[in-house]
Amino acid sequence: MVDRLRELILPVVHSFGMELWGIERATSGKSKILRIYIDGSAGVTIDDCVRVSRQISSMLEVEDPLSAKYILEVSSPGLERRLFEVDQYCKYIGEMVRVNLRNSFENRRNYLGRLVRVENEEIIIVSKEEEFTFPFEMIEKGHLVYEG
Structure with a gap:
């Protein structure tokens, strides 16, 4: 649809x-x-x-x-815009993002971290000095987090 x-x-x-x-x-x-x-x-x-x-x-x-x-x-998508496509993540390398996963990963579904890179349809963020890699299809919803 x-x-x-x-x-x-x-x-x-x-x-x-x-x-x-x-x-x-x-x-x-x-x-x-x-x-x-x-x-x-x-x-x-x-x-x-x-x-x-x-x-x-x-x-x-x-x-x-x-x-x-x-x-x-x-x-308008606004400051804390939702990211719908993997290409949109590429535009915001270095920014804070919140990612909600379709299923739990390491007993969590929600991650907040700095987007460090996007490669091979995967989103890589650093949260509390730990790096996490999520295939794009694992992400239910992601959006920018305003740091004002």
Whole structure:
């Protein structure tokens, strides 16, 4: 489903000179939410989100890839952005990341550490002076951690 959404949404986002950062499907109470994260070289304004949201909404009404009702949200990924693709991790070498794993590794599923490298579809972080290597497919969710 996400692949089909990406296929439909990508051209719309690109037409505004933006990058499709990620797609997330969530539930809040009884509401289904479709979150689209966009990014741009000069950042993302509220007006950018509104324009992209209107176009995506119109396109989804015609294509109708989602069978249930949903709330569409379009936003910037923000400072503590979620990292959806292995290539996105490559852009943030040296930054702090939080990684949640699909299954436990050494009796833990959550790791916080500095991203030191990405190679062969694996994410390598250093946490408390210990290095951990996680194959990308092991990662359920990862995001940057703002150090402000």
